[in-house]
Amino acid sequence: MADTSAASYPTVGGDGPYSYAHNSSFQRTGVESAQALINEGISENLDVKQLIFSSPSSPNSFSIADLGCSVGPNTFIAVQNIIESVKFKCLADDLCSEAVEFQVFFNDHVSNDFNTLFKSLPCDGQYFAAAVPGSFHGRLFPKASLHFAHSSYSLQWLSRVPKELLDKKSPAWNKGRIYYIGAPSEVFEAYSAQFAKDMESFLNSRAQELVNGGLMALIIPSRPVGIPPSQCPVIVIIDLLGATLMDMVNVVWTHASNIT
Structure with a gap:
């Protein structure tokens, strides 16, 4: 089950001028920049014959999860690229891509604006869509049920504010800041420790949910060493x-x- 204790601060929903849907071009650039790498990973590492056409539990079915989907449109771009890449891989391996049924799970916090998300869902019928509300820092899916897990510009957000930052008696009390620039080293260490805990929880959960041979693509903004x-x-x-x-x-x- 998902970790429902995680803090929830969803992006601005709706379709207004201040919504995420109209203010996420930066994130879209990241999604588009990663397309070639994802295509390469699927081409070189995905055994479609074994995972799709020889699976006894769900033959001809391919499950995709976008974790931290928000309200679109970036999630649709990412999902479409994955589907097209899997179909191309099928053709390259002389397998019938038209026989594959795609199931896409759109995940975000329970307070995410799923109504706006599904109102703008593409109507081309290339996949079956479902919402999976909950924190991706915990379990969201049954064991060995996902073929591809994707997350873009989401994992940098911590599950909660480190408690040290809110303690006035702590050397990590981050008074007057929303970030760690110019703060004592204890502030950076508190953020870093929380991120390590979150990533461990995230990866442990996905390790159980992905099928043997499944793939995962994570796009995380970072600072070069x-x-x-x-x-x-x-x-x-x-x-x-x-x-x-x-x-x-x-x-x-x-x-x-x-x-x-």
Whole structure:
């Protein structure tokens, strides 16, 4: 079962100007950039004859899970690429791709806007779609039931805020920041330790859910080794966002104090 104790902070749903659907071009670039690598991985490592056409439990069936799907459209792009790549692999191995039925599981937190997601679902009928609400840091699927697990720009989000960051008596208390830039080393270590726990839980869960020979593709934003945070564009943007939020809080606090 999924770890329901994980904190849930979904992306902005709906189809409005501030929704994730209209503000995720950065993430879309990552999905599109990874397509060639995913195609190569499927071509070189996926045994479609064994996994699809010789499976006694689910013959001619191929199950895909997109973990941290949000509301689209990036999840549809990723899923479409995986399906097309599997079909191409079938043709390359002289197998009938038309005989394969695809099942796609769209996963995100229970508070995700699944209504918007399924309203914008492609109508070409290439796969059967289902929602799987819950945290991907725990079990979501039966053992040995997935052929391909995909996650893009989701695993960098921690399951919860490390408790040390909220403890005023802790050296890792991260007062006045939303990130670790300029913070004591204890702050970085707290974030790092939580990330290690989350990744261990995620990988252990997927190890049980993937079939023998199944594949997994994970797209995670990262900082190159040796590059300081101050020179990493994504981190600089987050630092700027943090400073902006603090300014907003201070303005509101000052205004409230003047009123009282």
